[in-house]
Amino acid sequence: MIHEKPLILFDPFPRNEAMVFTPDVSAELGRLSTLVTHFGSRAPDDLVESVLADVEIIVGQTAMGKDRLDRAPKLKAILNVKANWEPNIDYAECQRRGIDVLSAAPAMAPAVAEYCLGQAISLARGLPAADRLFRDGLEKYGIGGNGRAYSLYDAPVGLIGYGNLGRALAPLLKPFGCRIAVHDPWLSDRYLETQGLVPASLEEVLTQSRFLFILAGVTSENEGFLDRAKLAQIPEDASVILGSRAEVVEFDAFLEMAGEGRFRAAVDVFPEEPVPADALSRQTPNVLFSAHLAGGLEPSYARIRDMMMDDIRQILAGLPPLRMQRAEPRQAAMARSR
CATH class of the missing domain: 3.40.50.720 (NAD(P)-binding Rossmann-like Domain)
Structure with missing residues (x-):
């Protein structure tokens, strides 16, 4: 024709x-x-x-x-x-x-980066819990209500993955004076250094980050690579944002550890979507959940x-x-x- x-x-x-x-x-x-x-x-x-x-x-x-x-x-x-x-x-x-x-x-990366930043601050400052306490009439004011709160300013930050999401997030973090360490096996150390970032091993990012952003895409080589043993290396009470794909973590172990208060967590992605009504995530406390909302604006x-x-x-x-x-x-x- x-x-x-x-x-x-x-x-x-x-x-x-x-x-x-x-x-x-x-x-x-x-x-x-x-x-x-x-x-x-x-x-x-x-x-x-x-x-x-x-x-x-x-x-x-x-x-x-x-x-x-x-x-x-x-x-x-x-x-x-x-x-x-x-x-x-x-x-x-x-x-x-x-x-x-x-x-x-x-095109999706700016909105996801914005989500990640907002969730990190919410977790660190304990805002979801503060809201619940206020509604129950149990709030404490000023420093009295900030006993477990901490700040993003000058904090050690780790990014696992530096693709589109990482490149959109890093500029949002830099005004906070963070030391930003990155683990991405696809990228050279020198490239990361030219971006003002600190190249790091996976162990270094996991063990040294007060804020940890999981941004890696899932591939045939890295499904579930953040297993229970690796998740156990995350510092106590760190804030962990799962913003890329659920398949890169051992998801049930991640929920179990976050639910027990081992670290703070925000989760926007799930192994199965829509999430079943009886899914473990719906019964997990201490996690800030959203239904894959980060990029879809x-x-x-x-x-x-x-x-x-x-x-x-x-x-x-x-x-x-x-x-x-x-x-x-x-x-x-x-x-x-x-």
Whole structure:
């Protein structure tokens, strides 16, 4: 089939129209391209097959193994607006063919970083408990109510993982005068030093942090790597924020230790979502829970739309994309995020 304009397949599930296909996006893509859309589920195979010969850009996490890539000679880019790499794309083959595979993950990072900072302060200052005491008429004023409170200022901070989330969080922490130690096996010590950070081993980050931010993405190599033995190295009464993926920790052990008061904890992510009604987490005390709320704000989706459209314009103009995150084949193929 001959198209006067480049063909774009818009297959963004689980994103919906309100998130990534607002009227302004729809109107501009309609002007720029021949647009084929599918919402509510992943595009069915027959729809994908019907456009393979002519498609130039795919928006979504449509399965694109080598066999499909062979039948998509015009394909220039795959833009993943879900923000997690999935193992349904042959990333190495895309790189070999010069097909850009891009992720909107950086768009979520500012909101998640903001969440992490807010939860850290809430935990350290004991604000959830203070609220409960006040409502029960048991509050104490001033220093009398701050017996277990501590401050983020000048505190030792540890980050496990320094990807999009870590890079968004570190600038928010620096005004507090924190010493920020980072463990990330994918990054060189010298790179971290150029960012004003202290490279550290996992043991050093676990044992020396008053505030610990767990920000690592989950891969085939690190599922559950923060097991009970490693969690036991966290200092007593430290504040621990689990803000990336639950699968990187031994989750039941994490809840047990936090529930017993071994350390303070804020949790936004769970091994199963939605969380079952009878899940252990719902009966665990002393943990500040939220239902995967950290990144899912309208400003985050506005950033996704802005980055997506900017890079689509670049690609259609024959220029390299600038805003979304480019897949590194080895890392993307190892990713295990849902």
